[in-house]
Amino acid sequence: MIAIICVVIILGVYIGQKSIGANTFTGKYTTGNLTWKFAGSYSKTTQEKLIAYPKKWSALSSNLNLTKEGDSYKYSRFRIRYNLTKPPLVGLLGQTFLFTKEGSELGINDRWWKVTCSVYKNSSASSVNKHATLIHEAGHAFSMAHCSHSEKQHIMHQGLKSYTAVSSYEKDELRKKWGK
Ligand SMILES: [Zn+2]
Numbered sequence: 105m106i107a108i109i110c111v112v113i114i115l116g117v118y119i120g121q122k123s124i125g126a127n128t129f130t131g132k133y134t135t136g137n138l139t140w141k142f143a144g145s146y147s148k149t150t151q152e153k154l155i156a157y158p159k160k161w162s163a164l165s166s167n168l169n170l171t172k173e174g175d176s177y178k179y180s181r182f183r184i185r186y187n188l189t190k191p192p193l194v195g196l197l198g199q200t201f202l203f204t205k206e207g208s209e210l211g212i213n214d215r216w217w218k219v220t221c222s223v224y225k226n227s228s229a230s231s232v233n234k235h236a237t238l239i240h241e242a243g244h245a246f247s248m249a250h251c252s253h254s255e256k257q258h259i260m261h262q263g264l265k266s267y268t269a270v271s272s273y274e275k276d277e278l279r280k281k282w283g284k
Pocket residue numbers: 110111112240241244250262
């Protein structure tokens with residue numbers, strides 16, 4: 105099973121899951137009650153500012169709670185690695201990994217215990233672009249798949265983006281998966 109479930113790459117290079125028919129993954133978290141944790145040290149202010157993006161998704165369903173910081177990185181459910189240098193591929197903006205509790209890699213059809221969302225530093229990506237990548241990767245954690253609707257500003261479209269508002273379409277898709 106591949107660990108990389110999603111890549112957002114500039115210039116249209118595309119690896120990972122090539123065809124996702126549905127707008128949400130078959131799999132999901134084992135629970136919607138999630139603790140969050142950052143890898144590395146970030147100020148309280150920065151953490152609050154950044155965690156607000158994933159919370160735009162969790163706020164849409166009463167079955168998703170992302171309110172509490174976890175004690176340890178290892179056993180937190182929603183982990184963020186933000187502004188990482190050295191992306192594994194040139195132009196890679198972000199990546200999401202799904203795991204069992206103990207850290208074995210899972211795929212999008214599984215039931216995952218924890219997630220790591222990585223957002224990479226990239227010479228083409230402004231801080232707004234990186235916020236957009238963070239909310240995109242968080243979408244995958246909550247089972248949102250890629251979509252592509254021309255002329256729409258959807259978070260789950262691939263590529264370099266500068267908008268971070270969840271569309272009504274995506275709100276509906278999330279709620280189909282998680283309930284209201
Ligand atoms: Zn993606």
